[in-house]
Amino acid sequence: MLAEKTLNTGLKEWAAVCHALETGRQLILFRKGGIHESAGEFELDHREFLLFPTYLHQKLEMIQPAERAEVEENHSEPATVQISAAAEVTDIRQLKERGQLDALQHEHIWMPALLDTRWNYRPENPLYLLILRVYRLAEPKIIKNSLEYAGCKSWVPLKERIEVVGTTTVASEEEFEERRKKILRVA
Numbered sequence: 020m021l022a023e024k025t026l027n028t029g030l031k032e033w034a035a036v037c038h039a040l041e042t043g044r045q046l047i048l049f050r051k052g053g054i055h056e057s058a059g060e061f062e063l064d065h066r067e068f069l070l071f072p073t074y075l076h077q078k079l080e081m082i083q084p085a086e087r088a089e090v091e092e093n094h095s096e097p098a099t100v101q102i103s104a105a106a107e108v109t110d111i112r113q114l115k116e117r118g119q120l121d122a123l124q125h126e127h128i129w130m131p132a133l134l135d136t137r138w139n140y141r142p143e144n145p146l147y148l149l150i151l152r153v154y155r156l157a158e159p160k161i162i163k164n165s166l167e168y169a170g171c172k173s174w175v176p177l178k179e180r181i182e183v184v185g186t187t188t189v190a191s192e193e194e195f196e197e198r199r200k201k202i203l204r205v206a
Contacts, residue, residue, distance in 0.1 A: 021067055021107055021154060025180035029071030029102065031173055035082055035090045037072040039128045040153045041104045043189040044086070046198055047126050048149045049114075049137050050173070063108055063149070064174055069183075070104045070153075071168070071175055081133040096164055103159040105183045109199065110150040112206035114138075122205040123148075126198070148206045150199055154186035 032040075032048065039045035074093040082090055114120065120134040138146055160181050168175045188195070 021105060021183050021186065023067055024184050025182050026067060026069050026105055027177040027180040028065050028068045029168075029175045029177055030065070030068045030106070031071045031073045031075075031168075031175055033077040034072035034074055034093075035077060035086065035128060037070045037104065038089055039086065040070060040106065040151060041155060041189060043153070043194075045127050046151055046153070046190070046195070047123065047202060048151065049120070049134075050147050050149055051137070051141060051144050063111060067107045068105065068174075069102050069177070069181055070106060071102065071177075072100060075169075075171070078133075081130050083128050083130060086128040096169065098164055099161050100164050100168070101159050101161050102156065102181055104153055104155050104189070105181075105186060106151040106153045108149050109152050110148075110203065110206075112148045112203070113145045114148055114206060119148075119205055123202065126202060148202070150202055152195060153189045154183065155189060156181070156183065157185035157187075 036045065036048070074096055077090070077092075079087055079090055079092060117135075117138050120138060121131070124131075162177065162179070165178070167178075190198070
């Protein structure tokens with residue numbers, strides 16, 4: 020359950036991935052950005068956040084074919100953004116081998132070529148697996164997109180706080196725990 024009643028931090032992620040998270044198709048993210056290590060330990064800037072869908076860098080060919088029908092192709096960011104879900108990070112694991120990504124293939128919508136890109140990007144930085152407990156907002160919130168939200172950054176501080184009271188989980192507790200345990204066995 021989300022600890023906060025309102026949130027004003029968005030995690031930028033491809034709109035297709037936000038959709039996969041909001042529908043329960045996906046419970047994980049892989050990250051190198053928006054994180055840092057302090058005293059040798061991984062830290063996440065925010066453990067609870069809103070999902071902020073973006074079209075920047077989203078490529079249809081980098082999404083599994085079975086998932087492409089849900090993808091809306093835009094070549095620019097829209098004037099407004101619909102915030103439909105919030106998430107909390109339940110687990111963080113540093114991935115040690117590229118094969119771990121392949122073992123998680125059924126848990127996400129990305130193509131192997133994208134996973135290779137993420138694994139090989141800045142190889143001096145480890146790749147982390149985040150397991151998310153995702154919540155649908157009671158009412159999606161439409162916000163005006165702005166230049167302050169633009170660019171290649173993971174976190175965006177929103178101009179207003181969005182209420183997360185009355186959210187519903189996208190997966191039942193039992194389903195979430197079963198999938199979480201399977202993912203952790205790989206990671």
